[in-house]
Amino acid sequence: MLTPTQPRPITPSSGSTEHTTVSPPTRGTRQSPPPRAATRTAARCSSCSMRLLCMPQGLSADELSKLETLICSARSVQRGEALYRSGDRFDSIYAVRSGSMKTVMIHRDGREQVTGLRLAGEALGLDGISADVHACSAVALEDSTVCIIPYSPLKLLCREISSMQDRMHKLLGAQIVSEAAQMMVLGSLSADERVAAFLLDVSQRNAQRGYSWSEFNLRMTREDMGSYLGMTLETVSRTLSRFQKRGLIDTQGKHIRIVDLEGLRQV
Amino acid sequence: MLTPTQPRPITPSSGSTEHTTVSPPTRGTRQSPPPRAATRTAARCSSCSMRLLCMPQGLSADELSKLETLICSARSVQRGEALYRSGDRFDSIYAVRSGSMKTVMIHRDGREQVTGLRLAGEALGLDGISADVHACSAVALEDSTVCIIPYSPLKLLCREISSMQDRMHKLLGAQIVSEAAQMMVLGSLSADERVAAFLLDVSQRNAQRGYSWSEFNLRMTREDMGSYLGMTLETVSRTLSRFQKRGLIDTQGKHIRIVDLEGLRQV
């Protein structure tokens, strides 16, 4: 496969706030000198992490209060800013509260691969568990906020409450499965099929979270999509145009409307 | 990129014991009617799962004995036979004790993608945790034996012993990272680079387990390698031949010797 954790050429946590090579910093993006960690009320935050961690199982009132003892602060991340970088020490996982983020892995020669897209409500940061150091970088695709769930207290909680343990395992397991699915996309599908699969995936995840399956804003650039799907931005653009001519979708820029769901499913 | 394999009608779990299309059953492979679960002594098995689950941390004698209460049987799997299939109910994870296995994911149109290679000592079956049902199939590349670690008792143990919990999390996290790395291989590297990365990965994993980094038998067929690397078997074969002419490796069939490690690293 590859030497998994390559010598990181990416300045892991240089004093400067520049997010250098992770994503070419948008000129318009204001370079907020201190990546300000805006702390919010614990109440809102634990409700955020609860959705992430406890959704399926019901918890007793007692257990709920224990959950709320998780020091669960929030942080806002500006568009283009990195929540964490490959090589950063791992100590928390995150739940996207608003906005969206991408995860990026960097090859030693500088090529970068988008390895994931995280929408509001989804988990982030699990790539740090195995080595106590993050393997990917997480970059905001738009101004976003995340919930910070410190890992050590979370582990304790998982030992106390079995449904939390279950939830944690399923969270990790779900990422394993979705990455395997993406390997299938990259390894076996044609360009058209990849784009269709991606649109259907985002549509389905939107639906799951109570938003429209048929209409959404994809904050990634064509280049990000291309990187995620293993193709060039030009091919992504051409494919979307062709889909539009075929009456499958309706796009203008980052806004996408799915017109013919069944058609998309049939490649 | 490609539309590689022909429509493969795979029967996920037909009543028959045939391992039909997962990997065309070698004629010679005897069709053992009951996929026999050869149970071994618990002692050998827990030592097997211990390597997998406890390697980094030391455990107290007391904790060790608890670990051994894990009902940990073994099973042998013939070449071409499936240890589990996509859709099977999940109730155990496995540790490869001897031999090697591949994990395979099947697209609805029948195309199949090799999503992983597991050598002796490595973990298997984590793809079932998220949905209580396996997302991949696991097929033996040669006659192999695996250690069966029932999941429910394992969960209990993780709640009792924090180092087991750590180990479990790291096992899951490591698969997340290695799959992300494979996404980078599939999404960003050329054919030559993919093959080189794969050889280096296997070499490194062999070294890690105390075997030779420079010489090994890859039990996958060229087709399996191609599927795993997102290319055709012909391209794999051509690439290996070219590497040999360049003096990077020495191959005959499935036996591979790495001649110029540094050269391989430089693509």
Add this chain to the structure above:
DNA sequence: CGCACGCTTGAGTGTCCTCAATTCGAGTGG
């Protein structure tokens, strides 16, 4: 308003796929 960035579209090229023939090797049966 103007610049810069992102997106679209076109033309030409190259990498890798497809199809096909042959060789090699292992397991089987005569």
Add this chain to the structure above:
DNA sequence: CCACTCGAATTGAGGACACTCAAGCGTGCG
């Protein structure tokens, strides 16, 4: 023991799909 058979691997020739390079357009932001 050797010929036979079948699958796996190698190698070649030709073609297709996606990439590269390049120009033009839209738009959001300073």
